[in-house]
Structure formats: C-alpha cells, structure tokens
Amino acid sequence: MKRVLPVLIALFVASTASAQAPGGSAAAPTPTNAPMAVPAADPGAGSAAQAGSAAPGSGSATNGNNQATSGSAAGSGAGSASAAAPKGPALKAWYDVQADKTVEEDGTFWMPKSVNLAADDSDMMFYAVLALSAFFFIAIAIAVVYLTVKYRHRPGHTAEPSAAHNDVLEITWTVIPTIICVFLFWYGWHSYIKVVTPPQKAVEIDVLAWRWNWQFTHENGVTDSDLHVPAGVPVRLVMTSKDVLHSFYVPAFRVKQDVVPRRYTYIWFDATKPGTYRLTCAEYCGTSHAQMACLDTDPVSGHCNRRAVVVVHKDLEEYQRYLNDKIQDQLNMAPEDLGKMLYDKKGCSSCHTIDGSTRVGPSWKSPDWGKDIAIVGGTVKMDENYVRESILYPAKKARPGYPNSMPSFEGQLKDKELTGLIAYIKSLKQ
Numbered sequence: 001m002k003r004v005l006p007v008l009i010a011l012f013v014a015s016t017a018s019a020q021a022p023g024g025s026a027a028a029p030t031p032t033n034a035p036m037a038v039p040a041a042d043p044g045a046g047s048a049a050q051a052g053s054a055a056p057g058s059g060s061a062t063n064g065n066n067q068a069t070s071g072s073a074a075g076s077g078a079g080s081a082s083a084a085a086p087k088g089p090a091l092k093a094w095y096d097v098q099a100d101k102t103v104e105e106d107g108t109f110w111m112p113k114s115v116n117l118a119a120d121d122s123d124m125m126f127y128a129v130l131a132l133s134a135f136f137f138i139a140i141a142i143a144v145v146y147l148t149v150k151y152r153h154r155p156g157h158t159a160e161p162s163a164a165h166n167d168v169l170e171i172t173w174t175v176i177p178t179i180i181c182v183f184l185f186w187y188g189w190h191s192y193i194k195v196v197t198p199p200q201k202a203v204e205i206d207v208l209a210w211r212w213n214w215q216f217t218h219e220n221g222v223t224d225s226d227l228h229v230p231a232g233v234p235v236r237l238v239m240t241s242k243d244v245l246h247s248f249y250v251p252a253f254r255v256k257q258d259v260v261p262r263r264y265t266y267i268w269f270d271a272t273k274p275g276t277y278r279l280t281c282a283e284y285c286g287t288s289h290a291q292m293a294c295l296d297t298d299p300v301s302g303h304c305n306r307r308a309v310v311v312v313h314k315d316l317e318e319y320q321r322y323l324n325d326k327i328q329d330q331l332n333m334a335p336e337d338l339g340k341m342l343y344d345k346k347g348c349s350s351c352h353t354i355d356g357s358t359r360v361g362p363s364w365k366s367p368d369w370g371k372d373i374a375i376v377g378g379t380v381k382m383d384e385n386y387v388r389e390s391i392l393y394p395a396k397k398a399r400p401g402y403p404n405s406m407p408s409f410e411g412q413l414k415d416k417e418l419t420g421l422i423a424y425i426k427s428l429k430q
C-alpha cells in the first residue's frame, strides 16, 4: 500500500517527461522558413503582383491567379523555343506564394496554437498532466526539505519510531490518485478514439515519403511536395514510404504518425485556420534526415532556405482552385522548366547539385552530354536513354565512386515529367 503514491508520482513524472518531448521540440516558435525573396503578400492579390522582378515579356501575367508560370508558359507556346525562354525568376504561382510565406505559428512557450479541430482535447490533456506533475513535484520537494530539517539529528533529540499504520492516510493517498488516474484515462481514451477515427467523408490525399522528400498526390493527380489542404473540412492522409521509416509530423495539428515502407498508415485532421504551418519528418531516416523536404538548399552555405510546409487554404473552393491551377501548370510548363522544378520538388537536389560540388550522387553541372562516361565495368554514352534509365532503374548502371543509393522513380513520374528532367539535365551542358 505504501508504495502506491511514489509509484504513481513516478508515473506522472515519466508521463510528463514523455508528453513534454513533442511540446518541447515545438516550443520555440521559430519560423522554419527563412524570409524568401517574395515578400509575404496577400495571396489574393494575384501572382503578378508578387514577382517584383518579373521576367521580361511576362506582361500577360496580369490576369492573376490562373496565370502562374507565365514566363515559362510563353516559352512552351513557342514550341522548340524553350531554350530561349526567359531564365530570370519565373513568376510564382499563387499557391506557391502561399507556401513560401514565413511560417507563423503563434502559441505559448509550450506549444504552437492548435489549428486542428480533431485534436483540441489533446492540449487540455497535456496541460492537465503537466500541472499535476508540477503540483506533486513541488509539494513533495517541499515536504522532503521541511521534514529533513524538522527531524534532523541534533543533540538532545532521540530518534522517534515511525508509525506502523495509518488508515486515514493510506486511504487518502490511494483514493485521490486513483480518481486522477481514472479521469486521465477516460479523457485520454476519448480523445484517442477521436484522433484515430476519421469521418466517412474526408478529402483523401496520398503521401509518399522517401529519403529525403515528401510527395503529396491529390485526387485529380496533382503532385506537390508542399501539402495543400482546405480549412474546415476533414482531411485524411494515406501514407507510405519508398525506403525507410519516416514520420509525418505537423506540430500545429498535433498529429504525428510513422510512415512505413510496404504498408499504409493513416492520419486525419480538420484544419481550423488558414495559414502556413511547419511539416517535419520526426523519425531519423538517414544522414540527411535534417534536410528532409528541403526545397531550396543554399548553394554556398548548404543551409536550407525553404522547407516543405502545410498550406491550409481558406475553404474547399480555394483548395479546388489549387487543384485546377496546379494541374494546368504542370501540363503547360516548358519541359526544361518542369525539369528544373522537379529537381527541387522531387528531392533530386538533396543528392545532385548543379554547381559541380558532389553530394551523394554526381553533380549535374555541365554533364558530358553525348560523350562516353565511365560506369562500373565499362562506359556508356551520356544521352537521353542513359538519363532515363538512371532515373527509372538507377541500380542498372553504377558510377564508380558513388554509392548505389539512388531510389527508383519508376511509376512516380509521368512521361512528361521524365522528359522534363531529361531536358533540364541536358540544358546544363556547356
């Protein structure tokens, strides 16, 4: 009986420690996104307004939202003129302008503000456990110090025998913690059931993780490495991994779930407030885990300028507009520009540079296009066929001095995208 209280206290303390871990890491509301060249402007203002340094010849972009990548669209319109398309900063699509916004998560010292209707209870749970733990910790610490001083050994005092039994005391310290525990269990059980049971009607988005990127596939085939979702509507993610364990974690949603190769895991949420929120891989997945989903690596310092984020659109309508505009843009881009975009968005940039430095794989800077290059056990001509094969079946031909670690992109790239990547790599030749 006497052991009950200390054991319960230990349990409380342990549970707070583990409950604090996610809160702790989420505590500092530092924006993950460094301010971008594009100032965080009102997304409704249309994309043309944001690109202060609009490429010449992009005057057609004045119709705002629908005209996204006008710089490149102009190029593709002119057929083979894609090489002549303006190389300057292409106009950003309105949805990418939203994704580029600095993450703003207000909240307390402990946690960013919850913006998920489905997980509101978990905050209350966290604070309850924290408060209980703090209360018991302080009360016990004071008692220990007080009793130590009061009953310290000193001249003229003989030791008193301890009481062997005290009914009132024992019943009190059993009943009160039991009530607290039952309350915590009941409350936790309820919110857990809510968190793991998505409603029947939800927007479904497929999530594929690999080293080191996320890919979100929406119902109309749009793929993106930022997660765009509507506010006020339940969203269910069906997640799997191409290689190792990852973990999908959005602190502001209070959702964190392992993403496992060769099986599917699920989470759902109901975002309450439009905005841009952090998205993190919370499972160590290899050397560049910390760089996971970095969409813009600084070529000089190697630091990450922008990471993938969750963009919550203000309603279903705006989300649908994203789906429509994005699919149009993906279809209309000039191959080379599409390839350049995919280089970042598909995470090629985490292993291949375009400045000559070596990351995991060979740099794409001035490839020996059309010439023979060395592979293990011979040579191969660097051309469209070799690049295509390298992307779809990277293991077939190995480059000496590089690990055989490139993931296969078979089935993950549309023909157009593959052509785009090839065109982009080719465009880097001198």
Ligand SMILES: [Cu+2]
Binding pocket: 210, 245, 246, 247, 281, 282, 283, 284, 285, 289, 292
């Ligand atoms: Cu990861």
